[in-house]
Amino acid sequence: MTKAITVSGLHKSFGRTRALEGLDLDVESGEVHGFLGPNGSGKSTTIRVLLGLLRADSGAVQVLGRDPWTDAVEIHRRIAYVPGDVTLWRNLSGGEVIDLYGRLRGGLDARRRAELIDRFELDPTKKGRTYSKGNRQKVALVAAFASDVDLLILDEPTSGLDPLMEEVFQSCVAEERDRGRTVLLSSHILSEVEELCDRVSIIRKGRTVESGSLADLRHLTRTSVSAELAGPPDGLAALPGVHDLEVRGNRVRLQVDTDRLDAVLRSLTDSGVRSLTSTPPTLEELFLRHYQKDATASAGAVAP
Amino acid sequence: MSSTSSAFSAFAVRPAAARQLAGTGTLLRLALRRDRLLIPVWIAVNALMVLSMPGTLDSLYGTPAERADLVRQMETNSSLRAMTGPVFGDSLGALTAWRAGVYAAALAAVMSLLIVVRHTRDEEESGRQELVASGTVGRRAPLTAALLTAAVADAALALLLAAGLSGQGATGAVAFALGVAGTGMLFATAAAVLAQLTESARLARGLTAGLLGAAFVLRAAGDSATADGSSPLTWLSPLGWQENLRPFAAERWWVLLLIAGAALLQGAVAYELTGRRDLGMSFLPTRPGPATGRLGTAGALAWRLQRGGLLGWSIGFLLAGLVYGGMTEGAADLVGDNEQARRIIERMGGQAQLTDAFVASMTGMLGLVAALYVVGAVLRLTGEETSGRAEPVLACAVGRLRWAAGHLVIAFGGAVWILLLAGAGYALAYGKDPGGVLGACLVQVPAVWVIGGAAVLLHGLLPRAAVAAAWGAAGAVLLLGWVGPALDLPRSVLDLSPFGHLPKVPGAEMSWGPLVVLCLIAAVLVAAGLAALRRRDMTT
Numbered sequence: 001m002t003k004a005i006t007v008s009g010l011h012k013s014f015g016r017t018r019a020l021e022g023l024d025l026d027v028e029s030g031e032v033h034g035f036l037g038p039n040g041s042g043k044s045t046t047i048r049v050l051l052g053l054l055r056a057d058s059g060a061v062q063v064l065g066r067d068p069w070t071d072a073v074e075i076h077r078r079i080a081y082v083p084g085d086v087t088l089w090r091n092l093s094g095g096e097v098i099d100l101y102g103r104l105r106g107g108l109d110a111r112r113r114a115e116l117i118d119r120f121e122l123d124p125t126k127k128g129r130t131y132s133k134g135n136r137q138k139v140a141l142v143a144a145f146a147s148d149v150d151l152l153i154l155d156e157p158t159s160g161l162d163p164l165m166e167e168v169f170q171s172c173v174a175e176e177r178d179r180g181r182t183v184l185l186s187s188h189i190l191s192e193v194e195e196l197c198d199r200v201s202i203i204r205k206g207r208t209v210e211s212g213s214l215a216d217l218r219h220l221t222r223t224s225v226s227a228e229l230a231g232p233p234d235g236l237a238a239l240p241g242v243h244d245l246e247v248r249g250n251r252v253r254l255q256v257d258t259d260r261l262d263a264v265l266r267s268l269t270d271s272g273v274r275s276l277t278s279t280p281p282t283l284e285e286l287f288l289r290h291y292q293k294d295a296t297a298s299a300g301a302v303a304p
Numbered sequence: 305m306s307s308t309s310s311a312f313s314a315f316a317v318r319p320a321a322a323r324q325l326a327g328t329g330t331l332l333r334l335a336l337r338r339d340r341l342l343i344p345v346w347i348a349v350n351a352l353m354v355l356s357m358p359g360t361l362d363s364l365y366g367t368p369a370e371r372a373d374l375v376r377q378m379e380t381n382s383s384l385r386a387m388t389g390p391v392f393g394d395s396l397g398a399l400t401a402w403r404a405g406v407y408a409a410a411l412a413a414v415m416s417l418l419i420v421v422r423h424t425r426d427e428e429e430s431g432r433q434e435l436v437a438s439g440t441v442g443r444r445a446p447l448t449a450a451l452l453t454a455a456v457a458d459a460a461l462a463l464l465l466a467a468g469l470s471g472q473g474a475t476g477a478v479a480f481a482l483g484v485a486g487t488g489m490l491f492a493t494a495a496a497v498l499a500q501l502t503e504s505a506r507l508a509r510g511l512t513a514g515l516l517g518a519a520f521v522l523r524a525a526g527d528s529a530t531a532d533g534s535s536p537l538t539w540l541s542p543l544g545w546q547e548n549l550r551p552f553a554a555e556r557w558w559v560l561l562l563i564a565g566a567a568l569l570q571g572a573v574a575y576e577l578t579g580r581r582d583l584g585m586s587f588l589p590t591r592p593g594p595a596t597g598r599l600g601t602a603g604a605l606a607w608r609l610q611r612g613g614l615l616g617w618s619i620g621f622l623l624a625g626l627v628y629g630g631m632t633e634g635a636a637d638l639v640g641d642n643e644q645a646r647r648i649i650e651r652m653g654g655q656a657q658l659t660d661a662f663v664a665s666m667t668g669m670l671g672l673v674a675a676l677y678v679v680g681a682v683l684r685l686t687g688e689e690t691s692g693r694a695e696p697v698l699a700c701a702v703g704r705l706r707w708a709a710g711h712l713v714i715a716f717g718g719a720v721w722i723l724l725l726a727g728a729g730y731a732l733a734y735g736k737d738p739g740g741v742l743g744a745c746l747v748q749v750p751a752v753w754v755i756g757g758a759a760v761l762l763h764g765l766l767p768r769a770a771v772a773a774a775w776g777a778a779g780a781v782l783l784l785g786w787v788g789p790a791l792d793l794p795r796s797v798l799d800l801s802p803f804g805h806l807p808k809v810p811g812a813e814m815s816w817g818p819l820v821v822l823c824l825i826a827a828v829l830v831a832a833g834l835a836a837l838r839r840r841d842m843t844t
Contacts (some may be wrong), residue, residue: 009336051699053842073703081699087692090504093593103600123590
């Protein structure tokens with residue numbers, strides 16, 4: 001499989017602020033890749049480097065097999081970008097802006113444009129200043145989805161969309177994937193990422209901390225188990241990988257490293273299982289684990 | 305229930321006017337905090353210009369005889385009067401009021417209109433006002449705070465001017481200072497009205513500046529026609545009121561009442577309008593646009609964004625050309641038929657020479673103003689970039705040079721276009737020597753381009769500072785051109801302005817050398833600016 005985006009060891013500083021410190025990112029062609037990180041972790045900076053708007057201080061960056069700084073225009077013919085905060089010209093209508101972006105990218109599918117305007121319930125005759133935040137976002141989304149491109153770069157594209165439109169957005173991304181297009185989706189809405197993305201990269205303070213398929217990532221984390229047993233549990237606490245064990249009579253709640261699940265289940269069946277729920281970790285837990293590590297680390301840094 | 309109703313009645317008991325103004329003090333402090341650099345710089349430039357005048361004039365016209373000679377010269381030379389207004393006395397104070405009055409008032413007007421639009425329509429357009437207005441802020445508080453901010457600035461300027469000029473006579477100094485500050489408030493309130501009528505801060509600023517330009521042209525036309533400021537054209541212009549106050553020369557205090565009355569009237573209109581409209585909306589409704597668009601290139605987008613502004617400048621320059629052209633014929637006419645005036649004119653090179661000098665100085669003035677157009681048009685690049693609208697365009701298949709090129713063609717080509725229009729209007733109204741008049745306009749182009757080139761370089765190198773620095777450069781050149789010669793500044797300072805190197809055609813010898821050099825400098829500045837733009841990070 002070819003790579004749509006490869007980034008390794010990317011550094012970028014603004015004066016004394018170090019925005020990116022050795023970021024790695026690999027996006028396979030044809031996948032929907034989730035790009036996660038807390039506010040200020042460097043997601044938008046990375047995306048601007050990928051678009052050739054910022055120049056990398058060091059590190060290797062390739063987008064569609066080319067250098068985004070030197071070959072920006074060639075790459076951009078095959079890219080559609082949606083920023084997180086869309087600003088429009090106050091005296092241009094939404095329809096004019098959609099067509100402008102489409103033509104500047106080198107083509108717009110008129111049928112798809114009409115269909116998308118309908119699905120997103122966008123009024124294309126309104127002027128830039130009269131759109132709400134969500135509607136400005138829709139203008140950029142319609143322009144992106146109606147463009148004939150290979151790679152979509154979406155930077156928190158659904159901020160401001162209502163839940164119905166969020167659903168339309170998700171189905172649009174799914175259609176793009178079905179057509180074989182690649183999508184890099186930076187998002188804070190974890191359910192959206194969980195629903196859409198084949199693989200995710202989580203970044204923190206300008207570095208990639210996790211990358212892989214959701215299944216891979218889940219494997220690295222803990223599953224919650226709660227069970228009602230026939231008799232008192234035995235020897236659970238001694239098992240490796242068991243955390244936060246709570247025992248109340250015959251009821252047990254615990255967290256277990258997912259790769260140690262086997263031994264725990266065996267131990268539970270030894271005592272006789274009446275009922276069992278096991279929840280795989282949500283992306284939110286994954287995310288929070290890294291986020292809280294971040295908070296702990298910075299708290300540690302403050303202490304002398 | 306009873307507690308709610310008592311809360312409501314407590315609310316109703318508060319006087320309506322006080323509720324409408326709630327939060328004004330906080331907003332005023334916010335505005336002064338945001339303008340803590342802007343206002344002092346404007347005041348300092350204005351005061352320095354005025355307060356350096358008496359000393360300079362003293363060194364140039366030290367003896368009463370020299371001053372009397374100057375006064376007589378002004379009575380005969382209508383082209384000089386068009387530049388500065390008539391002179392009403394031969395004291396140093398009266399000469400200062402003559403030489404600096406119009407420009408000090410115009411600078412105060414620009415400062416005031418910028419302050420008012422910045423704290424009213426700009427705030428609404430950007431959406432910041434919405435959050436502010438959700439606090440305990442009355443409907444009329446933002447406008448009140450903006451006008452008070454302008455009033456604070458104008459009052460500080462007046463204090464400085466009155467104190468600085470008091471050596472020339474306290475009465476005259478107070479009259480001069482009040483005239484300047486009053487003109488400032490006149491345009492502050494005009495801007496307040498226009499900020500209610502338009503939805504765009506850019507348009508509100510443009511329209512108010514257009515009013516100021518019209519006031520300048522009217523006053524110049526009136527003053528070239530009469531030697532004592534009594535022309536109806538002069539009285540139509542607020543800048544004419546300032547001069548007819550006659551500081552240091554038997555002040556006519558009642559003119560201040562005219563200024564104050566007009567300012568109060570405009571303020572009342574703005575208050576009435578602001579109380580009646582929705583936040584962010586204007587009285588000129590937004591019409592829906594087309595559902596599909598034909599814009600397809602970065603150049604077409606640039607044209608779409610700039611064509612309105614260029615249209616405004618075109619109208620202004622055409623009208624200015626027509627007015628100045630109409631004045632030219634009479635420029636060398638003698639006022640009265642006295643022998644001494646005839647001798648002065650002969651000494652200055654005869655009638656034809658005087659007319660040529662008038663054409664040269666009027667077109668020179670238009671050239672200086674065209675520098676403001678080119679800076680504004682180039683800085684659209686900066687505006688597009690910092691507002692975030694450039695980013696999605698540059699994320700399409702549009703290189704940075706292509707993106708910039710559209711705006712630059714409009715800026716540099718537009719400068720030629722508006723000067724051509726002014727020249728055409730001038731030649732039409734003057735009716736003689738169309739070639740000489742058009743040439744005098746076009747000869748300004750290289751100097752205008754140098755200023756535009758400086759703005760391109762600033763945008764390429766220092767995008768965050770470009771707006772302030774480029775306007776500062778254009779303003780400095782404008783001041784040098786207007787009052788530099790009268791200030792008796794050293795040649796090396798005057799030479800800093802590209803306009804100082806232009807041949808004074810018609811009349812003076814045409815010399816191509818400086819024009820070629822200025823064009824080359826402009827080309828180098830643009831090329832360096834574009835090279836820097838290609839290499840740097842885009843600001844977000």
